[in-house]
Amino acid sequence: MFRHPWAPYAFIAPAFIGLFVFRFIPIGLSGFGSFFSENLRGDMVFVGLKNYAELMDDPSFWNTMRVTLIFNLIINPFQICCALALAMLVRRPSKFIDVFRLGFIMPMTVSIALTSIIWSILLDPTLGPVNGLLRWGGFQSQPFFRSEHQALETLILVATWKGAGYWMIFLLSGLLAIPKEIDDSALIDGATGIRKFISITLPLMKRPLAFVLVADTAANFLLFAPVYIITNGGPNGATQLLMFEAYQAAFAYINHGRSMAISTIILVVVLLIAMFELRLFIPAEEEQS
Amino acid sequence: MSHRLSEGLRYTLLVIIAVILLTPIYWLVMSSLRPADHIFRFSGNFSIETLIPFAFTLDNYSQALQSNVGRALFNSLFVSLTTVICGVFVNSLAGFAFAVFDFRFKKLLFVLILLSFMMPFESIVIPLYTLMRTIGWTDTYAALIMPEVAGGLIIFLFYQFFRGIPREIYEAARMDGANWWQIYYKMTMPLSGPTIATASLMIFIHQWDAFFWPLVATSSERLAVIQVAIARNMTMEQANWGAFFASASLAVLVAMVPFFWLQRHYVKIVITNADR
Numbered sequence: 010m011f012r013h014p015w016a017p018y019a020f021i022a023p024a025f026i027g028l029f030v031f032r033f034i035p036i037g038l039s040g041f042g043s044f045f046s047e048n049l050r051g052d053m054v055f056v057g058l059k060n061y062a063e064l065m066d067d068p069s070f071w072n073t074m075r076v077t078l079i080f081n082l083i084i085n086p087f088q089i090c091c092a093l094a095l096a097m098l099v100r101r102p103s104k105f106i107d108v109f110r111l112g113f114i115m116p117m118t119v120s121i122a123l124t125s126i127i128w129s130i131l132l133d134p135t136l137g138p139v140n141g142l143l144r145w146g147g148f149q150s151q152p153f154f155r156s157e158h159q160a161l162e163t164l165i166l167v168a169t170w171k172g173a174g175y176w177m178i179f180l181l182s183g184l185l186a187i188p189k190e191i192d193d194s195a196l197i198d199g200a201t202g203i204r205k206f207i208s209i210t211l212p213l214m215k216r217p218l219a220f221v222l223v224a225d226t227a228a229n230f231l232l233f234a235p236v237y238i239i240t241n242g243g244p245n246g247a248t249q250l251l252m253f254e255a256y257q258a259a260f261a262y263i264n265h266g267r268s269m270a271i272s273t274i275i276l277v278v279v280l281l282i283a284m285f286e287l288r289l290f291i292p293a294e295e296e297q298s
Numbered sequence: 299m300s301h302r303l304s305e306g307l308r309y310t311l312l313v314i315i316a317v318i319l320l321t322p323i324y325w326l327v328m329s330s331l332r333p334a335d336h337i338f339r340f341s342g343n344f345s346i347e348t349l350i351p352f353a354f355t356l357d358n359y360s361q362a363l364q365s366n367v368g369r370a371l372f373n374s375l376f377v378s379l380t381t382v383i384c385g386v387f388v389n390s391l392a393g394f395a396f397a398v399f400d401f402r403f404k405k406l407l408f409v410l411i412l413l414s415f416m417m418p419f420e421s422i423v424i425p426l427y428t429l430m431r432t433i434g435w436t437d438t439y440a441a442l443i444m445p446e447v448a449g450g451l452i453i454f455l456f457y458q459f460f461r462g463i464p465r466e467i468y469e470a471a472r473m474d475g476a477n478w479w480q481i482y483y484k485m486t487m488p489l490s491g492p493t494i495a496t497a498s499l500m501i502f503i504h505q506w507d508a509f510f511w512p513l514v515a516t517s518s519e520r521l522a523v524i525q526v527a528i529a530r531n532m533t534m535e536q537a538n539w540g541a542f543f544a545s546a547s548l549a550v551l552v553a554m555v556p557f558f559w560l561q562r563h564y565v566k567i568v569i570t571n572a573d574r
Contacts (some may be wrong), residue, residue, distance in 0.1 A: 010400040011468065016478045020395035021407065023388040027448025032414050035425035042425060098312055103305075111557065112316045115323060118553035122509040122525040123546050126532060127326055130341075138341045138348055145344035170319065224415075234509050238529060259424045260514070268424050276422075278406065280413075 019271045034275065043270035045262075060270035070248070070254070070271075073148050076161065077230065077251045081282075084165045084229050089167070089221055091169055091273070092176035093214075097206075099177075100184045110181070114174040121171065125238040154239050160247045164235055176221050181265060183217030219290035224282045251275050321506050325349075325549060330358050330547040358544035366519060370527035377442045377523060378505040381448035384447045385501045386494055391458025392448075394482050400467065415450030427514050436512065441515040442523065446505055459493040460486060495560045496499040505552050524549045 046056040064070045099110045119127065131139050132153040140150035153163045191209065211218075233252040236242055242249035242257075251271060259268035329337050332351045340347040362368075362530065395401075396408060426445060427436070435441045463486065471481050487494070509525045516522065530546050531538070 011398055011465075011472075012400055012480065017399035017401040017404075019396040019469070020399075020478075020482070021392045024448040024453060025407070027388060027444070028414050028450070030429075031426065031445035031448070033410075033420065035422040035429055038428060039422060039425040042428065095315065098308060098315070109312050109316060112320055114557070115554070116319055118412040118504055118550050119323060119326075120509060120525050120549065120553075120558060122507075122529050123549060126528070126542075127546065131322060134397070136338045136342045138344070141342045141344040141348060171323070174319065237510075238532075255424060256510075259427075265424070265428070272422065272424055279416035292517055 039272045039276070043266060043273045046127045046266040048208050053266075056266065060266045061274075063267065064274070066269055069249075072246050073249045073251055073254045076247070079224060080161060080165065080232075080250060081229055084168060085226050087165065087221065088169050088172050088176060088225055088229075089218070091173040092221065093180050093218075095173055095177040096180040096184055099181065115176060116171045116173075117175050119171065120236040122238060124167065124171045125235040128170070128235075129239040132163065132167075155244065157244045157247045160240055160244060164232075164240070164248055167235060168229065168232060172225070176225055179221050179224075180214070180217055183214050187213050215290050219287055222286050222290070226282055227279050228287065230275065230282075310368060326543060326550065327547045330540075330543035331355065332358075332540075332543075334358065334538075337539050339544065358540035359548075360531075361538075362541045362544035362548065365531070365541060365545075366522065366527050367524070367531075367541070367548065369520070370522050370545075373521060374524040374549075375552070376508060377439065378502050380439075380443050381446050381505045382501045385452060386444070386497055388447055389449060389452040389497065390456045390487065390490070390494070392453045394486060396453070396457045397460035397463075398465075398478075401562055411450040411453050413450075415454070423511055423514055426511075428432060430515060437516050437518050437521060439521065442508075442512055442521070445511070446501070446508070449501070452501060454479045455497055455500070456490075456493060459490060463489065477553070499556055499560050503553065503557055505551040506549075 041051075043060050044055060044057060045053040046060060048054050074284055095113055099106055099113065111179040116124070131137050132151075134140060134150055134152050136268045137153075139153075143150055152159060154160050187210070191213070231252050232250055233256065236248050236250050236253040237256065242253055252275065255268050255271040255275065260269060328349070328351050331354050333353050333355045334357070336351065336353055392411075396404065428443050430436050435444075467485065468481060471485060476484070507525070508523065509529070512526050513522045513529075516526070524545070528542065528549065531545070532542060
């Protein structure tokens with residue numbers, strides 16, 4: 010490592026100014042603004058914890074919280090299992106494997122907004138090709154996003170369609186980093202198939218898995234576009250996720266104090282979960298490396 | 299299980315997954331090539347024509363390009379590419395500092411970077427909008443570009459790669475009298491092709507994908523990026539499905555270009571990033 014009186018600061022200055030202005034100030038504003046509320050004349054007045062107290066008393070907020078937590082408890086493990094399965098399948102170099110590697114990340118090119126629109130058409134009860142295929146195969150057509158009982162599950166599947174390939178990239182780079190010798194010695198010891206995967210591969214994947222889990226949770230906690238475009242939180246609140254609630258508070262009900270209180274709650278919850286997830290994977294003493 | 303059997307099983311799975319992942323994109327592009335009144339004719343009742351259009355037309359594309367979609371594609375490209383250029387520069391500088399120097403507050407600043415990419419952007423969209431309103435940047439390109447330039451994940455990516463460059467190279471250059479800017483600009487960056495490619499791809503796709511922030515930050519038609527324009531066209535003129543499928547296909551096909559272009563680099567970085 011080198012030392013220099015000012016060069017390192019000059020090098021990091023542009024990035025830190027950017028992060029400070031566009032990340033840390035808004036975070037501060039969100040915490041600060043959540044203590045204010047607009048009065049009838051349109052002035053912001055300090056109201057202390059009133060915005061939070063109102064949220065705590067609001068059953069619809071608790072429904073949002075419940076839906077968001079259920080959504081995340083299912084989608085994060087599911088998406089990561091899918092991504093890991095994809096990564097394992099394309100891990101070993103063989104014929105056409107580059108084609109599959111590229112093919113699996115193609116859904117990344119479909120933006121989340123387009124993903125929402127396209128899948129809402131694909132899954133339409135009458136016009137949707139998926140139901141067309143189901144009827145053709147002799148099955149009943151399904152309501153998908155139109156049903157209170159299927160909407161959240163459908164949302165999870167659609168988000169996974171788009172996300173699995175993206176997270177696969179990080180896990181694949183982890184898998185490819187495992188030295189070949191370890192694989193070979195495992196074979197000599199007679200470890201194959203599932204046993205080898207659990208006792209050898211998984212422990213070596215701790216770091217990439219931890220990174221993907223944290224990043225994936227953060228992304229899914231903030232899922233917004235499909236709810237905004239397809240379901241509007243419905244049917245009957247079944248897909249009312251936190252980020253959509255914050256958006257509604259700010260832009261539909263013009264209640265900035267409430268919206269900032271929700272944003273602040275989201276930030277704190279995401280950070281707490283991220284810290285918990287990191288602890289789960291990487292015990293404290295290892296963290297230094 | 300014999301080797302050949304398990305390979306057969308593996309390829310069967312690979313093909314099934316590829317079909318699931320790629321069919322929606324295929325269907326989107328095929329629909330864009332159908333005459334507008336054919337788009338939904340075969341979708342609800344499955345037949346061979348659901349998959350392969352028998353009647354082709356480019357009408358939808360000429361219609362889409364006459365509307366605001368051309369402008370929106372330009373906006374998206376302009377915003378994404380500008381962010382890529384600024385982002386690669388700004389974040390590689392920071393990554394360089396963390397990889398090469400020892401300095402006061404280094405640990406603390408590094409933790410701040412990690413925190414900044416754990417907090418996803420969307421959660422600060424509303425306070426950020428308030429900030430933009432205060433400095434008068436709402437409805438400008440700057441509002442779309444500037445917040446996405448500095449990014450913790452990209453700094454981290456560069457840091458990881460730069461750390462692997464042996465320090466002897468720097469020592470030799472210092473002996474020859476090069477200053478740190480010259481070392482960064484003439485030695486480190488030219489060595490970093492694959493990392494720059496990966497960072498560019500990540501920034502590009504992130505900006506191309508952006509929906510929530512542009513929706514909030516820009517309200518005028520003139521500044522609508524492609525994702526916002528498509529969503530607005532959807533709600534305003536429900537009926538024009540032909541134009542929707544054409545503009546959506548354009549948005550997807552343009553986003554594919556850098557993937558095919560940088561594919562080589564990408565696979566390579568996945569492997570070199572290996573040493574963590």
